[in-house]
Amino acid sequence: MKTFNVPVIYRSPLISTIKNQRKQQDRMKKDFTPTALDFGPLKILLARHFGFCYGVENAIEIAFKTVDENPDKRIFLLSEMIHNPHVNNDLLERGVRFIMDTAGNQLVPWETLQSDDIVIIPAFGTTIETENKLASLGIEPLKYNTTCPFVERVWNKAEQIGKKDYTVIVHGKPKHEETRATFSHSQSNTPTIVVKDMAETEKLARYITGEAAPDTFYEAFKGQYSQGFDVTKDLQRVGVVNQTTMLASETQAIADYIRQVIVAHYGLTEANAGERFADTRDTLCYATNDNQSAVIGMLEEPADLAIVVGGYNSSNTSHLVELCEEKLPTYFISAPEQMRSARQVDHWDFHHKQEIHSDTFLPEKSQVTILLTSGASCPDALVEGVIRRLLSFYGLEHKADELTLVD
Numbered sequence: 001m002k003t004f005n006v007p008v009i010y011r012s013p014l015i016s017t018i019k020n021q022r023k024q025q026d027r028m029k030k031d032f033t034p035t036a037l038d039f040g041p042l043k044i045l046l047a048r049h050f051g052f053c054y055g056v057e058n059a060i061e062i063a064f065k066t067v068d069e070n071p072d073k074r075i076f077l078l079s080e081m082i083h084n085p086h087v088n089n090d091l092l093e094r095g096v097r098f099i100m101d102t103a104g105n106q107l108v109p110w111e112t113l114q115s116d117d118i119v120i121i122p123a124f125g126t127t128i129e130t131e132n133k134l135a136s137l138g139i140e141p142l143k144y145n146t147t148c149p150f151v152e153r154v155w156n157k158a159e160q161i162g163k164k165d166y167t168v169i170v171h172g173k174p175k176h177e178e179t180r181a182t183f184s185h186s187q188s189n190t191p192t193i194v195v196k197d198m199a200e201t202e203k204l205a206r207y208i209t210g211e212a213a214p215d216t217f218y219e220a221f222k223g224q225y226s227q228g229f230d231v232t233k234d235l236q237r238v239g240v241v242n243q244t245t246m247l248a249s250e251t252q253a254i255a256d257y258i259r260q261v262i263v264a265h266y267g268l269t270e271a272n273a274g275e276r277f278a279d280t281r282d283t284l285c286y287a288t289n290d291n292q293s294a295v296i297g298m299l300e301e302p303a304d305l306a307i308v309v310g311g312y313n314s315s316n317t318s319h320l321v322e323l324c325e326e327k328l329p330t331y332f333i334s335a336p337e338q339m340r341s342a343r344q345v346d347h348w349d350f351h352h353k354q355e356i357h358s359d360t361f362l363p364e365k366s367q368v369t370i371l372l373t374s375g376a377s378c379p380d381a382l383v384e385g386v387i388r389r390l391l392s393f394y395g396l397e398h399k400a401d402e403l404t405l406v407d
């Protein structure tokens, strides 16, 4: 896979060494067991895959290069480039400004933009409406485009099935930038609807089978369907694509469920299910798959707790947290400093969207085992920082430089 020129402050020689070693041993990426770092009283099991993905490195390279090459121009990002506060703050410090926040609220009025301004499209991509808006201001919309190719692959898939008259069901968070972009691109070809989870999918299924009154659809899915959506016609042939960072198992379950509802409702068989259900199984992003599989592999090991590092508004990170929470006390942190001491930690409760404080962080026992991973927008330098800070609680900081890798 292509390598990118990412600022050295985001790299970690320690983590790069571990990742390279694992890569050499497992080129086909079949081994999802964690890397064991045994420091005596502290044992860290580091996920097989974590940290910056292709799309994030690509976006960071383009954004920093654009800043370096255009010292005299005003540079804007449509919204947060990736969901990591460290990277976004570094860009802000270099004078870059965000036009919108992550919820789509305007921070910089469109009318203040000028035709010689640079506007960078983030890794999530953007809507056709925004592209048109930029064009109307005389700004070439795709000149500084960091849209991830794996997001574009989802758009292409939606377009392909849309052109075959399937309605597109997008499994994603309705307000997330990527889902809004995918929705926009998809609806330019075919009727499109967003479902955020299985509960909404089950609700949608009642309109497919006719159990729910059609006229209630428009309130039930307000803001989540394309203009002109006709619930009586547009749910007869469907395909499912996803926001690339959703929980892979949930997208699969949603696609399987819709398929089964369609097959049963229309009396289809396995052989002819494709007449009304488009096969889209390949829209999951490789990084989401790898990182989630690595967490599932890591959770097979006995441990006391899990730490997940990443931006609080990062969708892919929150799904790693969700997986860990099923089995262990899990701490979602965005920086090492949040671990104030061996007992005190500030961490994010993504269910209630608030930072909370715990004073029962590390258990008192002869060896504490911690599962550690990070999201696809988290610099490895932060993960190294977490390892070093954990070691400091045991007076073992020096051990990070003389790592013992245990099979």
Ligand code: SF4
Pocket (backbone or CB within 6 Å): 053, 054, 055, 056, 123, 148, 149, 150, 151, 244, 245, 285, 286, 287, 288, 316, 376
């Ligand atoms: S998580 Fe996947 S789709 Fe999203 S930016 Fe990374 S590689 Fe691209």
